[in-house]
Amino acid sequence: MKFIMNYIRREEWSPYIAGILLGIVGVLAVWVSDSLLGASGAFQNFAGYVVRALTPPEVFAKNVYFNFIMRPEITWGVVLLIGIMIGGFLGALSSQTFRFRAQDDEQWKKVFGSQLWKRWGLLFVGAIILEYGAGIAGGCTSGLAISGGMLLAPAAFLFIGGMFMSGILTALIIYRKNY
């Protein structure tokens, strides 16, 4: 028992153990609430609220995406996303690594220098591209690659292939000599 508690408090688990935990969560999601895990969709539901608040109603009514594909509403996925944030917070608390950081990664500093605007700028642009891609593909790493993959959906494997192809290329380009 003590061993298990100590293991839970470790900052980093073996990826296999953490993967088993996520796998069980994925099975339970289908079993108990007949839903698939996912994160990016919830961001789009949330974005729907922002768009609806900022645009005149007659313009919003013509928007196909936010009216028919991702409606502004509190879905199962939105609650899941809130849970994910709480879970990540609890995870950091349990290993006592929770703190606020503006510049979050040592490796980034080593490769790109410590300017804050660079990190935040690339993060912002990267996140837009990422979410846009997730919108086209119909899911993100969790919503499509894992949830789709566990149902053996062909879409998931196409997505994983594309993701690694361009991810490796982009990493190659931005790291250049340091790759």
Add this chain to the structure above:
Amino acid sequence: MNYLLAGVLGIFFGFSLNKAGLTKYHKIINVFRFTDLAVLKFMMTALVVSMSGLYILRGLGLITFPNIPATYIVGNLVGGLIFGIGMALAGY
């Protein structure tokens, strides 16, 4: 009730992501540089566990599958390609 379950499942989901180190920039980018394959190990373990779990449960007649994500070959592939760029830039 369903929403409560979503919250609880989300907490375990976030916990596992945090413990696998997927909340860190260097973990995500290093999988694309082949210097740290933790993300791949994590994803594939999760896939294998949930895949076997779901197919066993369906074999026992305990669950029916929800709608599987639709296949649009070009959409999924292009989406994945764009997603990968963003992922390598942002690192999350």
